[in-house]
Structure formats: structure tokens, C-alpha cells
Amino acid sequence: MEKLAYQLWKKDDDSLETFKEALLNNLSKDIAKFVSALQINIADADVEPANNLAQSNYHPAPNAVIFIKVKSYFLADTLESHLAKITNKVNGFVVSESIILDNLEKSPLGSRSEGFSQVVFLEKPEIMSAFDWFDHWTNFHTKIAIQTQSNFIYVQNTVVRPLQKLSPPFIAIVEECFPAEAMTDPEVFYNAKNHPEQLAKHAQIMMESCEQFIDFKKIEVIPTSRYRII
Numbered sequence: 264m265e266k267l268a269y270q271l272w273k274k275d276d277d278s279l280e281t282f283k284e285a286l287l288n289n290l291s292k293d294i295a296k297f298v299s300a301l302q303i304n305i306a307d308a309d310v311e312p313a314n315n316l317a318q319s320n321y322h323p324a325p326n327a328v329i330f331i332k333v334k335s336y337f338l339a340d341t342l343e344s345h346l347a348k349i350t351n352k353v354n355g356f357v358v359s360e361s362i363i364l365d366n367l368e369k370s371p372l373g374s375r376s377e378g379f380s381q382v383v384f385l386e387k388p389e390i391m392s393a394f395d396w397f398d399h400w401t402n403f404h405t406k407i408a409i410q411t412q413s414n415f416i417y418v419q420n421t422v423v424r425p426l427q428k429l430s431p432p433f434i435a436i437v438e439e440c441f442p443a444e445a446m447t448d449p450e451v452f453y454n455a456k457n458h459p460e461q462l463a464k465h466a467q468i469m470m471e472s473c474e475q476f477i478d479f480k481k482i483e484v485i486p487t488s489r490y491r492i493i
Contacts, residue, residue, distance in 0.1 A: 264299070265336050268420060268436050269346065270325035270354040270384075277349075282326060283307055285349040290329075291492045293345045300332035304438070304487035310379045313446035313486035320481055321431060325354075328382045328436075328485060330420075339426055355426030358436060363405060364417040370440065372491050379446055380416070380489035383437040386481040396434065397421070399476045407472045408439070411465035413454040416440035416489075431481070440489060 273282035286303050294301065305327040306317075317324065331342065336357050346353050370376035387396045400419070408417065420436040445452035453469070455461035473479075 265333055266358050266360045266420065267331045267333060267336060267339060267342070267426070268356045268358050268422075269329050269331070271327040271329060271346065271350050272323070272352040273326045274349070274351045279305075279307060279326060282349065286327060286329070287490060287492070290345065290349065293348075294331070294342055295493060297338050297341060298331050298333050298493060300330070301491075301493040302330040303490045303492055304328045304330075304380050304382055304485075305490075306485055307488050309375070309488045310446065310486040313379055313381075316381065316446070316484060316486050318479075318482055318484040321483060324483060324485055328487065330438075336426070343426075353427070354430040356430065356433065356436065357423040357426065358420035359423055361401075361419040361421070362417075363419060364409065364415060366415040366440075369415055370489060370491055372493075374490070376416075376440060376489040376491070378415075378440055378442045380438055380440045380487045382483075382485045382487055383439075384431070384433045384483035384485075385435045385437065386432055386478050387434045388476070388478045391476065393434070396476050399472075400435065404472045404476065407468055411453055411469045412439070413441055413445055413451055414439040415442075438489075446486065 273279065283305050286305060291301055339355060343353060343355065387393060416439065418438040422433050422435055442451055450456045450462050453462050453465040455465055
């Protein structure tokens with residue numbers, strides 16, 4: 264079993280709602296027989312309040328990110344032929360999934376998940392070895408991310424290889440789901456509601472850890488609505 268992650272850009276002439284409709288209602292029908300899981304994350308109107316959280320160093324940012332599980336990446340060409348019908352551009356990656364937090368009650372199959380999903384694409388700083396990068400991420404930063412934030416779903420995807428030659432050299436793709444209030448309230452985001460001192464402490468701890476392994480000039484942060492379809 265392999266997991267594939269795709270960044271998707273809508274066609275220039277399509278509205279975001281048209282693109283969303285094609286993803287949610289058409290794509291699953293077209294590829295259902297090829298996949299064992301399909302999750303669609305789209306930067307739609309429901310997450311516009313989180314625009315201040317978005318970051319993009321590869322403008323324009325993707326309109327959607329989808330996660331697919333298949334028996335083999337050998338099916339990627341078939342899947343991408345269906346994606347080509349509704350997109351202007353795709354970047355695909357084979358990834359290895361590690362589920363840290365998973366709250367299926369808040370992310371039911373077939374409907375929009377609660378709150379919002381923040382999808383982050385990370386590159387390794389040139390001065391850092393891959394071993395040191397993953398050592399910090401998995402053995403240090405993971406605990407901090409859980410302790411200082413209100414995330415109720417936390418999935419770490421290590422990039423095994425890109426599926427397009429010109430795709431950015433991302434080393435990992437992170438997905439975290441937060442309560443809706445976290446889109447606009449830092450106290451909720453950092454799990455410090457009505458505790459300004461705790462907010463400052465959690466934000467400082469989180470940023471100090473991020474600065475140890477994240478190149479902020481090569482990061483993509485995309486607030487999205489999350490739909491588990493299959």
C-alpha cells in the first residue's frame with residue numbers, strides 16, 4: 264500500500280466552487296475503483312477567515328491538496344489522467360504516513376471535517392542533514408506540537424519521492440486539524456483560551472522549535488476544508 268499526495272491548481276477559467284464540485288462529486292466516481300482511500304483538502308470559502316495563517320513561497324499556492332491510498336504508485340499515471348481533466352497543474356509525491364493524532368468523530372467519512380485543516384509543505388535547510396532534520400521533527404518537535412496547540416488530528420507524511428520532475432524538493436507534508444475558532448483566535452490555536460501568559464509561552468516554545476529545522480523561505484502553509492471521501 265502506498266500513499267500519494269497531490270497539490271492541485273484549478274483551471275484558470277473555473278471558479279473555486281466549480282473546482283470544488285468537480286473534486287467532491289466527480290473525482291471520487293472516476294477513481295474509486297483504483298483507490299482504497301481518498302481525502303480532499305480544499306482552500307475554499309469556509310476557511311477564508313484563516314487567510315492570515317497562509318504562507319506561500321511558490322506563488323500561486325495550490326487550490327487543493329488531495330491524499331490517495333493505492334496498492335502501488337504504478338497507478339499514478341492513471342490517477343493523474345483523471346486529475347488532468349479538472350486541473351491546470353499537479354505536483355505529486357509518494358509519502359510515508361505517520362498518524363500522531365486521529366479523531367474520526369470530528370472527521371466523519373463523506374462529509375466536511377470539523378474546524379479546519381492546515382496543510383504544510385516543508386523543505387530541509389541546506390545546512391542540515393536529513394538525519395538531524397528527522398531526528399528533531401520526530402523526537403522533539405512532535406511532542407511540542409501536541410502540547411502547545413489545539414490540534415485534534417495530526418498526520419506527518421515523509422516524502423519518499425516526487426512524481427513530477429519539477430516538483431519542489433519537499434521533505435515532508437504535515438496535516439493538522441484545529442477548531443474553527445483557531446482560524447482567527449491565537450489563544451484557541453495555541454490551546455491557551457483566556458490565558459494570555461500561556462499563549463505567549465506556547466507560541467514561543469513552538470517557534471523556537473520550528474526555527475531549529477524549518478526554512479521559512481521555502482514553506483507552504485495552506486488552510487483548508489477537509490473531506491474524507493473514501
